[in-house]
Amino acid sequence: MPVQTPVEIAPAKGKLGVLLVGLGAVSTTFIAGVEAIKKGIADPVGSLTQMGTIRLGKRTDNRVPLIKDFVPLAKLEDLVFGAWDIFPDSAFEAATHAGVLEKDLLAQVRIPLQKIKPMKAVFDQTYVKRLQGTNVKEGANKLELAQQLIDEIAVWRKKNKCSRVVMIWAASTEIFLKQHAVYKNLDTFEKAMRENHKAIAPSMIYAYAALKSGIPFANGAPNLTVDVPALRVLAETNRLPICGKDFKTGQTLMKTIIAPGLKSRMLGLHGWYSTNILGNRDGEVLDDPDSFKTKEESKLSVLEYILQPEVYPKLYKDFSHVVRINYYPPRGDNKEGWDNIDIFGWLGYPMQIKIDFLCRDSILAAPIVLDLALFMDLAQRTGMRGIQEWLSFYFKSPQTAPGLYPEHDVFIQLMKLKNTLRHLRGEDLITHLGLEYYD
Numbered sequence: 001m002p003v004q005t006p007v008e009i010a011p012a013k014g015k016l017g018v019l020l021v022g023l024g025a026v027s028t029t030f031i032a033g034v035e036a037i038k039k040g041i042a043d044p045v046g047s048l049t050q051m052g053t054i055r056l057g058k059r060t061d062n063r064v065p066l067i068k069d070f071v072p073l074a075k076l077e078d079l080v081f082g083a084w085d086i087f088p089d090s091a092f093e094a095a096t097h098a099g100v101l102e103k104d105l106l107a108q109v110r111i112p113l114q115k116i117k118p119m120k121a122v123f124d125q126t127y128v129k130r131l132q133g134t135n136v137k138e139g140a141n142k143l144e145l146a147q148q149l150i151d152e153i154a155v156w157r158k159k160n161k162c163s164r165v166v167m168i169w170a171a172s173t174e175i176f177l178k179q180h181a182v183y184k185n186l187d188t189f190e191k192a193m194r195e196n197h198k199a200i201a202p203s204m205i206y207a208y209a210a211l212k213s214g215i216p217f218a219n220g221a222p223n224l225t226v227d228v229p230a231l232r233v234l235a236e237t238n239r240l241p242i243c244g245k246d247f248k249t250g251q252t253l254m255k256t257i258i259a260p261g262l263k264s265r266m267l268g269l270h271g272w273y274s275t276n277i278l279g280n281r282d283g284e285v286l287d288d289p290d291s292f293k294t295k296e297e298s299k300l301s302v303l304e305y306i307l308q309p310e311v312y313p314k315l316y317k318d319f320s321h322v323v324r325i326n327y328y329p330p331r332g333d334n335k336e337g338w339d340n341i342d343i344f345g346w347l348g349y350p351m352q353i354k355i356d357f358l359c360r361d362s363i364l365a366a367p368i369v370l371d372l373a374l375f376m377d378l379a380q381r382t383g384m385r386g387i388q389e390w391l392s393f394y395f396k397s398p399q400t401a402p403g404l405y406p407e408h409d410v411f412i413q414l415m416k417l418k419n420t421l422r423h424l425r426g427e428d429l430i431t432h433l434g435l436e437y438y439d
């Protein structure tokens, strides 16, 4: 039984539109997966919203519902997909090109995938050097392009009879951009859009259009995008949730699982060397040093925050952390990530850990897209606005309130996520103190 008054949550009635920027490997693996799950030919492995449970009350209470039964989430049957891409290929063709899923599986979901044809993208090669496509909008300036998106979203929403919509950036990583004076507030931002200022990347134009259209926005790439003051305030003003950045999959997921464990046992670290070989289009884009710089920043920050060298100088001061990504076409989406971890223990004696993770990038990312779509919609119906830090669990470089350092430890992130859900439903938060069992 809830012990506090639950937060009022509008019911998940009607269709939920999921608008994806980028219809590449991640997006098509996500859509094809949802269609396969709906048909009963696969399970939603990796999705917390579909398979995860949540403990309520005391350990002796035996109340452990599925998360999807505990909070009112949209049903998979109610999801409608739309996308933009610079290539005109349907989701079926794009999925075939991406080569993540087997032909047999794709054949079984061919019909719904073929129906998804990407809308013309807002794109500028200045921001993604290794890409070139024809399915691109033209406009007098960036503000006008945003208006085209806003109009298009309204038409799409009506045509697909969606009662709610969320937008997720799953397009290529843009070049590295730093905070800039034009991001200061909405006036300076809009002026910069009108003047075609270089600091306004295409991803920001989509985010702006989403927030102007009353749509929550999640950023799956490491680009700044919605992580600028003007858009943060716009989200708050329009009472919309936002979150980002960079889906936490593969090597960084492993890092945020292992590093908290090493630290919990006060084991020291001399260095962590990570390298990847990757052969998909994402790998090709990241082969450009400017796009890689955006990714590198996102990947590097994780260990510093988890290990806190300033608090534990004897264990973590000056550890060396190197991250490399090499584009290697034969591997396609099946990345191989190696980690060499030089640790030290009792009396400073050195040890090594080697990880060879033969992972599949899009297989790890697809359930994150699903969970984010459902949780962002939940947040919207709950009236949660601005940065959704409780969704840090899904990101390499979580967006936080200004001045607040991000929490990277995956276990703390999960606890925060679940406690947020408990809070919404008026349940006691779980602190794991447990003294009552011994009273």
Ligand SMILES: NC(=O)c1ccc[n+]([C@@H]2O[C@H](COP(=O)([O-])OP(=O)(O)OC[C@H]3O[C@@H](n4cnc5c(N)ncnc54)[C@H](O)[C@@H]3O)[C@@H](O)[C@H]2O)c1
Residues within 6 Å of the ligand: 021, 022, 023, 024, 025, 026, 027, 084, 085, 086, 087, 098, 121, 122, 123, 124, 128, 131, 133, 169, 170, 171, 172, 173, 174, 202, 203, 220, 221, 222, 246, 247, 248, 249, 250, 280, 281, 282, 285, 360, 361, 362, 364, 365
């Ligand atoms: N797969 C993972 O594990 C993972 C993890 C973290 C982040 N990401 C990020 O997610 C994004 C998608 O990854 P992916 O493997 O699907 O890449 P992908 O290259 O297969 O797909 C990206 C798609 O975005 C399109 N695109 C680029 N700019 C666009 C724009 N301005 N508007 C519309 N479409 C545009 C491209 O044409 C491409 O089809 C990348 O930024 C990647 O870095 C992926």
